Amino acid sequence: MTTLTKEAGAPSPADAGAFLSVRDLHVSFKTEDGIVRAVDGLSFDVQRGKTLGIVGESGSGKSVTNLTILGLHNPMFTTVEGEILLDGQELTTARESDLEKLRGNKVAMIFQDPLTALSPYYTVGRQIAEPYMKHMGASKKVAWARAVEMLGKVGIPNPKERAKDYPHQFSGGMRQRAMIAMALVCDPDLLIADEPTTALDVTVQAQILDLLKDLQQEFGSGIVFITHDLGVIADMADDIMVMYAGNAVERGTTNEVLRSPQHPYTWGLLNSMPRLDSDLGAPLAPIPGAPPSLLNPPSGCRFHPRCTFQDRVGGTRCVTERPLLAPDRASACHLTADQKRSIFIEEIKPRLG
């Protein structure tokens, strides 16, 4: 039994430049019904050793973005525009063979459901050893030993024997640990975790989240952590980007975004989420309506059909003009900075209890 010391683990590099920079990313899919604009002009940075939390609901484009970083989208149906710079290397135009060298090596991914994300046909040890052999040029024996070491590190008891097991012989939490071991086996600089705990029970989720945080300190990786759960993001992230319908609507440090949110959508998310300490006298304050179809997204601000603050902006700006997201701490909304501050303090915060 120990206590977790909460201090920044890995020292940030001297230049402090972003390790991953996404600039004006557009991703669209061809479907039978038309073109789905899943991501529409997205920019963000991830620093080494830091965690960026991307929060959004289904269809917000958060998962698509991260598949695109590693080129895991299906090129037959997908169009990608914009820039993805990883450690100075442009990825949207990179050759497949160059991407292969990055995947699992410099950048690794953890997926949501470890049962379907691990192959049922090969042993856990083999699946962890494979990328190590490929990227480090290690022999089978060395890679296997490394796999066992990694399994031990993520807390699989008796890793030497369990490495010979197949994923279905592991419990849900153990599988996600194996997935983490697989992602970290080549000591990546960046880890993309796409809803890594959504399929897990709450007590197991708590273990896995803490494990990820502790391993991040040891490995010094940057993490892009994608989730729909604000509680999880509050626990994990240094910085937060809120996504809605293919756009980033708000970004800032975790403290800024959660304690003094500026965008009506972020307000809506906070207000609609029941908490263990929220006031029980009042009902939840949901966001009216449902997320838009990305086949035919709303004009102007994509949130405007669900936004209750349109009249404060006045005119038709919300319907006609798309609000832009400035760099650093910012929100993409036509409300003035003063309006945002006063609305949050006077109308939103009291309801949060």
Place this chain on the structure above:
Amino acid sequence: MLRFLVRRFLGAIVILFLLSIVTFLLFFGMPRDPGLLMCGKTCNPTSLANIHHVLGLDKPITTQYWIFLKNLVMGSNGFAQGPCPAPCFGYSYHTNDQVWATLIDRLPTTISLTLGGAFFFLLIGLGTGLLAAWKRGTLIDKTATAGAMVLSSMQIYFLGPLALALLVYQTHLFDKPAYNNFTANPVSWFSGLIIPWVVLSTIFAAQYTRMARSAMIEQLQEEHVRTAKAKGMSRRYVFFRYAWRGSLIPIVTIFGIDLGALLGGAIITEYTFSLPGLGNLAVQAVFFSDLPLLLGVMIFSATMILLFNIIVDACYAFIDPRVRLA
């Protein structure tokens, strides 16, 4: 695994037993009297009764069935034609040959036809299917898919005579289909079967192309295949180690069913090319109401199908570790 196989074999024996009863009953439900067929032109009630007695057709049906079963397991010396060692299906009413010996005699033809055909259709079918999946969306894929669609809608009784007419009788490019013993003359064995193989494998290969392509495309969209890609494995590795492994299950399933059915007698193919295999024998047995022969062919075919079912299930365990422990 052993327990599983033993259980499956026991189950198969029960099914065969039920099948023999059904066949037996169906035969006696037929409006034709097999005695009448043997009786010939000079038939009179006395000779017919005599024949019925010799064949045992005058005994109650349960007794007849019991005798059949007993002979099958223990063999019999009670036949006028001579001794009949186990497994004894008796003697054919029509040719007076021992049924089991006839089956064994016809078997090499069917096996040659089946295995040769299977070799070609697996090679061509799976190869084309994999190529189409690898080159998905390209002209190669579209050509392969369209070709497979057309060919898989063909039937042997259309393609067979067509091939015979064009390739054999008109152009004399190939030998007339015939079965020649492999050990006696491998070359004539090959040249005699090449046309049936080609026709058989054309139709089957088209089905396997479509199956392999769709199974691979489905597998390539699986999350665990995406994971393999995400950890930097090459496209080739992901394709052949991850996606192919998962595609094996449906392919092996269908292949097992096909192989079992073909080994039990490719009736139309053999009939089309006049090959003296089990399929032809089955036609003959039905035509002459030859009960012993019919039962023999039926049970032999059913055994083949059941056997390959068990083999397929055993294969699952090798392909998919999840099945091993269940």
Place this chain on the structure above:
Amino acid sequence: MTEDLVLPAPRDAAPEVSGDPLLVVEGLTKHFPVKGGFPIRRTVGAVQAVDGIDLTVHVGESFGLVGESGCGKSTTGRLITRLLEPSAGKITYSGQDITHASRKQLAPIRSEIQMIFQDPYSSLNPRQTVGKIISGPMEINGIQPAGGREGRVRELLEIVGLNPEHYNRFPHEFSGGQRQRIGVARALALEPKLIVADEPVSALDVSIQAQVVNLLQEVQRELGIAFLFIAHDLAVVRHFSHRVAVMYLGKIIEVGDRDSIYTRPRHPYTHALLSAVPEVNLGDDETVGRERIRLAGDVPSPINPPTGCRFRTRCWKAQDKCATEEPPLIQISGNLAGHLTACHFPEEPTIEARDEDIVLDPALAALEES
């Protein structure tokens, strides 16, 4: 198409729970047989999905059932609605024993107990119009409401916040949240007295989830319907329920009114569960601390559950007694009336941070040590 809630603002003067028991469950048990053996397959064991639970839902009360996967909470819901046949125990509804009641005997009660399912995509027949789906229960039970069935359906659609004009639409024309509203309308069609809601909002996005939670709460308060609310999300259950039971491996390990369970829990598992919920700390005070408990591993298999106390294999307080003696579900000293806990060595009734975190996971402990 927007779906603003048209329900009246909530009144704090919600009808108080009357106190009459509506549903009484005693010793309810469901064991699913495990087949195996050689050469003939036979029952060789049992998944002890639910193993002797007692609970009471009062008229107009909303009762929350929480627990992690495999704890038996969904099975319990299915047993109570008699979608599954109990292995043992007794279910009494309105004083009538319905444990093994036949279809015929159940018929009059069927309309009073309704169910709402988790997946709004698969629990609605895609080939039926919304009108047909919602009027189905009335038809089956031969009920002819005053304004006709169609009128009643339109009324129900309005209650759940859907446009009555959408009577003739098919489920696929609605979004996930709207589909769940259809499910609620169907459950309300027969004016039930008890609704068993099995994870009714866990398939929905956060913003939609709040709409449905509010709807259910309105329905519960305005119409005085008792709810058995089954969910894994502790915050949602807290928001919705008057009383809460915590299940672990087929047993209820703690039950009590909402405040007791969420602020004065006694069972170590309840403590662990609450401390595991990731929370947004909105307070300005950075030091507000909740206790931190990290268990090791996952829930054991219900096929061969631990002897004695089922939680002992993951409990930091477990002693020899826990293995040999199953703790009874009783009111332990210091608890308020109605707050029952099944534990030999209960925790302090607080969720405040401890002097030292409890980290049982060996990997976490090792990483945090260094």
